[in-house]
Each structure stands twice: as C-alpha cells, then as structure tokens.
Amino acid sequence: MLTKLLFKNQDRKQLIIAMIGSFLGITFLITSIHYLIKVNEFGEGTEILGPNTIIVQKKVTTSTTFGMSKSDFSQKEIDNLLAMTFITDIKPILTNNFNLWFETSDKRIPEFKTNLFIQTIDESFLKIDSKKWQWEKGDKSVPIILPRDFIVMLNTFAASSGFAQVSDELAMKAGFKFMISDEDNNKEWFDVHIVGFTSEVSAVLVPASFMEYGNMNFRLEDEKKITQIMISGKESEFGLVEQMLTENGLETRESQMIVGRLKSMVGTLFFVVLCISIIAVFLSGLVLIQYMQLLMSKNAYEVRTLLRIGYHPDNVIRRFFIYFVKVFGIVMGMGMVTFLIFKHFLDKMFKEGGLHIDTGITYWSMGALLLALALFTLSSFLTAKKGIYKEY
Amino acid sequence: MNITLDHIMPSPLASIKHGPDSIWGNKVELIAGRRILLNASSGKGKSTFATTIFGLRQDYQGELFYDSINIKDFGPNEWTQVRQSKISVIFQDLQLFPKLTVQENLILKNSITDTFTEVEMLQMMERLEIEDKWQQECGLLSMGQKQRVAIIRSLAQPYEWLIMDEPFSHLDIDNTDRCLKMIHERTTEQKSGFVLTSLGSSHGYEFDQELKL
Numbered sequence: 001m002l003t004k005l006l007f008k009n010q011d012r013k014q015l016i017i018a019m020i021g022s023f024l025g026i027t028f029l030i031t032s033i034h035y036l037i038k039v040n041e042f043g044e045g046t047e048i049l050g051p052n053t054i055i056v057q058k059k060v061t062t063s064t065t066f067g068m069s070k071s072d073f074s075q076k077e078i079d080n081l082l083a084m085t086f087i088t089d090i091k092p093i094l095t096n097n098f099n100l101w102f103e104t105s106d107k108r109i110p111e112f113k114t115n116l117f118i119q120t121i122d123e124s125f126l127k128i129d130s131k132k133w134q135w136e137k138g139d140k141s142v143p144i145i146l147p148r149d150f151i152v153m154l155n156t157f158a159a160s161s162g163f164a165q166v167s168d169e170l171a172m173k174a175g176f177k178f179m180i181s182d183e184d185n186n187k188e189w190f191d192v193h194i195v196g197f198t199s200e201v202s203a204v205l206v207p208a209s210f211m212e213y214g215n216m217n218f219r220l221e222d223e224k225k226i227t228q229i230m231i232s233g234k235e236s237e238f239g240l241v242e243q244m245l246t247e248n249g250l251e252t253r254e255s256q257m258i259v260g261r262l263k264s265m266v267g268t269l270f271f272v273v274l275c276i277s278i279i280a281v282f283l284s285g286l287v288l289i290q291y292m293q294l295l296m297s298k299n300a301y302e303v304r305t306l307l308r309i310g311y312h313p314d315n316v317i318r319r320f321f322i323y324f325v326k327v328f329g330i331v332m333g334m335g336m337v338t339f340l341i342f343k344h345f346l347d348k349m350f351k352e353g354g355l356h357i358d359t360g361i362t363y364w365s366m367g368a369l370l371l372a373l374a375l376f377t378l379s380s381f382l383t384a385k386k387g388i389y390k391e392y
Numbered sequence: 393m394n395i396t397l398d399h400i401m402p403s404p405l406a407s408i409k410h411g412p413d414s415i416w417g418n419k420v421e422l423i424a425g426r427r428i429l430l431n432a433s434s435g436k437g438k439s440t441f442a443t444t445i446f447g448l449r450q451d452y453q454g455e456l457f458y459d460s461i462n463i464k465d466f467g468p469n470e471w472t473q474v475r476q477s478k479i480s481v482i483f484q485d486l487q488l489f490p491k492l493t494v495q496e497n498l499i500l501k502n503s504i505t506d507t508f509t510e511v512e513m514l515q516m517m518e519r520l521e522i523e524d525k526w527q528q529e530c531g532l533l534s535m536g537q538k539q540r541v542a543i544i545r546s547l548a549q550p551y552e553w554l555i556m557d558e559p560f561s562h563l564d565i566d567n568t569d570r571c572l573k574m575i576h577e578r579t580t581e582q583k584s585g586f587v588l589t590s591l592g593s594s595h596g597y598e599f600d601q602e603l604k605l
Binding site: 001002004005008009101184302305306307309310311313314392 | 439445448468469472475476479483489492496499500501503504505538545549
C-alpha cells in the first residue's frame with residue numbers, strides 16, 4: 001500500500017534513462033576491471049621469471065670487440081638505472097668463475113657430457129617455490145633451472161643418435177651431475193636435480209649459495225664482471241623501459257619485450273575504458289539520486305501526511321531507500337549477466353587468437369561491483385533521510 | 393494525559409487582541425477524558441490550536457506540556473508514539489490520499505496499530521452511509537463523504553485525545569449526529585477526551601468544557 005502510494009504515480013522516463021546509464025556503466029566497469037587484471041596477470045606462472053621482468057645486456061659492437069668500450073655494468077650505472085621511476089628493481093646476474101662440467105648419470109637418457117656456463121638470478125625475480133630452491137654447503141644435490149633450448153638440443157642429439165627422447169617430466173626425474181674444478185684441478189662432484197625450465201634465460205640457473213660456494217672455493221680469476229642485469233619495470237610502462245634501453249645502448253630478447261609491449265597496450269586500453277566506466281557509473285548514480293529527490297519532492301504531501309497519521313520517518317526513509325537499492329540491484333544484476341555473456345565471447349576470441357587468459361572471475365571486479373553498490377546505498381540512504389526529515 | 397498550554401501565543405496571532413478568557417496568552421489545562429468545545433469565528437486560530445497541540449508548528453511563545461513533559465523536547469520517536477497512540481486528529485483539510493481508494497486510505501492508517509478489522513471498518517462505513525464508496529478513489533468523493541472517511545480514519549487508532557478541526561462543516565444534521573454518536577462511543581470506550589472546534593454550533597452535544605479564542 002505504502003509502495004503504491006509513493007511509487008505508483010511516477011514518470012518513469014527519467015528512471016529508465018538513469019537505469020540504462022547505470023547498466024552500461026556497470027557492465028563496462030566489471031568488464032574493464034576484469035580484463036585489466038587478466039591482462040596484467042597474463043604470463044604469470046607460465047615462466048620462471050616474474051611478469052615485467054627482462055634480462056638486459058650491453059649491445060656488443062665492433063668497438064666492444066676491440067676492447068674500446070666496456071660490456072660490463074658498473075655499480076654507478078646500475079644505480080642510475082634504478083633511479084628511473086618506471087623501473088621497480090634491478091639485480092645483477094652472477095656467473096660462474098670456476099670450471100663446470102655437466103653430465104647425465106641415468107640409463108634412461110642418452111649419455112651426455114659438456115662444459116657448462118651457469119648463472120644465478122636473485123631469488124626475488126624467480127617465480128619458484130623457495131623450498132625447492134635451496135642449497136647449503138654439504139648438500140649433495142643442487143637444484144637447477146634448465147633452459148628449454150637445452151632439452152630441445154639434447155633431444156635433437158638423441159634423435160640423431162638413435163636414443164629415446166627425453167620429456168620434461170623424465171628430465172625432472174632423471175639423474176645429472178655437476179663436476180666443478182679450479183686451475184689446480186681440485187674437483188668436487190654434485191648430484192643435480194631439475195626443478196623447472198625457462199625460455200627466458202639462456203644459461204642453467206643455480207641457487208646463489210651454490211654459486212658463491214663455487215666462486216669462493218674453485219675461483220679462476222680475481223674478479224668476475226657483471227655483464228647482464230635483471231630489470232623489473234612497472235605495469236603499463238614498458239614503452240619507457242624500451243626507450244631507456246635504446247638510449248643507453250642496451251638490448252634484451254625481443255620476445256621478452258613483445259609481451260611487455262602487448263600488456264602495456266591492452267592494459268592502457270582497458271584502463272581508459274575503466275576510467276570512462278567509473279565516470280558513467282558515477283553520473284548515472286547521480287541521476288538516480290536526483291530522480292529520488294524529484295520523487296520525494298513530488299510526494300511531499302503524501303510523505304507529510306504519512307508522518308502526521310503516525311508513520312515513523314525511518315519507515316518512510318526505508319521505503320525510498322529500499323526501492324532505489326532494488327533498482328540499482330536490478331541494474332547490477334543485468335550488468336553482471338551481460339558481463340558474463342561478454343566474457344564468454346571475449347574469452348573465446350582471446351583463445352582463438354592464441355591468448356590463453358585465465359577464465360576465472362576476478363575478485364576485484366566483484367569488489368568494484370560491491371563498492372559501487374555500497375556507495376550508492378549510502379548516498380541513497382542519506383538523500384532519503386534528508387528528503388523525509390525536510391517534511392517532518 | 394493532561395495537556396497544558398502555558399501562555400501559548402502563536403506568532404501569526406500575536407498582533408490580534410485576545411480576551412481574558414482566551415486560550416491564547418493564558419494558562420489552560422485540558423484534563424484527560426473531558427469533551428471540550430472550542431468555539432470561535434473564522435481567523436481566531438482554531439486550526440492553529442489543532443496543529444500546535446499536535447506538534448506540527450513551533451512558531452509560538454510559551455510552553456506546551458503533555459502531562460509534565462514539554463513537547464519541544466520531543467524527537468521523531470516520541471512524536472510517532474504520540475501520533476500512533478495518544479492523539480488522533482481530524483484535519484480541516486482532511487489530509488486523505490486522493491489517489492488511493494477509501495479502503496486503502498483506511499487500511500494505511502489502521503495497519504499501524506491494527507485497531508480494527510476490515511469488516512469493522514466497513515461496518516463503520518455502513519453506519520455513516522458511505523459503504524458503497526469503499527472501493528472509490530478518495531479524490532472522487534464529495535467533501536461530506538471525505539469528512540466521514542476522515543472521521544473513521546481518525547478513530548482507527550488508540551488515542552487519549554481526539555482533536556477535530558471543524559469535522560462536520562460539510563455534513564447535514566443527520567450525518568453530523570451519526571458521526572458524533574460514533575465518536576462518542578469510541579471515545580467513551582477508550583475513556584479518552586476530545587476537542588471539537590466549531591464555528592459556533594455545539595451540534596446538540598453536551599460538552600464538559602468550552603474554550604474560547
């Protein structure tokens with residue numbers, strides 16, 4: 001009865017316009033937040049290195065070859081790079097300063113022995129379970145991360161030699177050995193177990209503690225120069241990182257930059273859509289609130305009379321408040337359903353385009369939806385309270 | 393509940409000269425359970441009296457008490473309590489909802505306290521000879537019919553005082569008698585009092601007290 005009295009005789013045109021505006025805003029808001037997060041998450045977990053991380057070295061030129069320019073990084077150069085706002089972290093890549101032989105010790109895989117070059121990347125850049133990435137002096141087995149190219153090379157060799165090829169799973173279970181030595185032919189043997197593979201680094205990766213142990217006890221030269229560094233750039237600012245590399249005569253793997261560029265571009269696009277969506281949701285929410293004020297103003301006589309015949313102001317406030325929260329709830333529901341339909345088609349399009357984005361729903365997009373509802377609920381309550389008490 | 397008007401002087405009436413027995417500017421007590429007639433000509437403040445006593449206007453000097461409580465101390469909770477169970481009013485402009493039917497107008501009020509059943513309200517309509525208007529929009533009724541609906545609505549709650557601001561102005565003698573009889577019964581049943589403002593007529597009813605403006 002009360003609902004009929006207060007809401008039956010209203011001109012719904014403005015309400016419908018505001019609802020359409022809110023619906024579009026909400027739909028694009030959830031969609032843009034969802035895909036902004038998905039784009040930023042893209043690539044995470046599939047590689048050993050964290051997102052937005054690249055390995056950088058100085059470009060090798062003719063003058064470098066003739067020793068006229070340096071190919072290593074000084075501490076000052078590293079500090080200068082770190083001072084740049086779009087760079088979040090830099091760490092040097094350590095290399096072995098001792099002889100190292102890598103060989104197979106498992107009958108299931110072809111016999112293979114080679115002199116090897118190993119590197120250590122700061123653990124903060126690695127996306128690997130830290131429990132698996134431990135080595136202490138006295139440990140017999142060293143965890144390593146193997147370049148995927150190494151397995152490809154091993155399998156090519158196996159195929160041409162008539163041996164069975166090695167899968168990733170078999171390689172991780174198979175036995176390998178390291179033999180490290182110095183100039184005086186002091187030697188030490190270690191078992192090796194593979195904990196992961198990488199397409200981003202060309203060398204075998206070992207824990208820093210193992211590298212330090214080898215460099216300290218089997219040292220060949222006095223000092224090993226830093227020729228490669230790891231750089232982590234900010235999300236959506238990979239263009240600046242790329243520009244910095246060009247300006248400083250640095251280079252990285254092109255494949256590492258392509259992902260960064262793509263993520264920056266798509267991320268920026270979704271960010272723009274997100275900004276427009278926020279404005280749309282804000283404006284349509286404002287129109288809804290204005291409509292509520294108009295409705296209360298049109299019903300001033302009814303509201304006043306209800307209060308005079310014994311209705312509590314809070315009861316009348318609740319009617320307006322619940323009515324508009326329901327309206328916004330319906331809009332949100334419609335926006336959510338439309339988003340899920342959009343998502344179904346967009347995920348399909350991304351998949352067909354070769355971008356395997358995780359299809360789960362992001363908490364942040366749901367959080368944004370709840371935040372929009374909370375803000376609207378609060379403002380509609382305050383507006384209703386102000387409007388009703390004006391007639392009290 | 394006694395109502396005390398302690399030297400109340402509404403701002404719009406301050407410039408008018410009031411007699412020594414006027415309720416304006418003097419101390420007047422409305423004793424619980426009394427039937428009071430407030431007789432005055434137009435413009436003397438009958439509606440002002442009704443709305444002031446009901447807490448709808450605060451533009452007055454002096455103080456107004458329900459028992460010993462100054463009504464200026466009341467907040468929304470207290471006023472809602474008063475309007476639901478202490479004082480009922482028949483406004484001069486009736487204040488019905490024109491877009492709602494008679495049935496809806498009465499249920500809207502009655503549902504706050506569940507005082508009557510729908511059948512009882514329909515019986516009251518029959519007594520006032522407007523039962524055929526039950527489903528009609530209030531906006532389409534005549535003034536006399538609206539007044540009878542407003543009277544039934546005012547009775548559809550418990551009250552200690554019924555304030556009536558010229559409630560029979562559009563009713564003939566027979567309808568006025570029927571209405572007064574119904575009001576008398578309901579008021580007696582609740583051991584409550586009422587104040588009836590009138591333009592001079594006592595409508596043949598014996599009042600306990602007569603106030604002047």
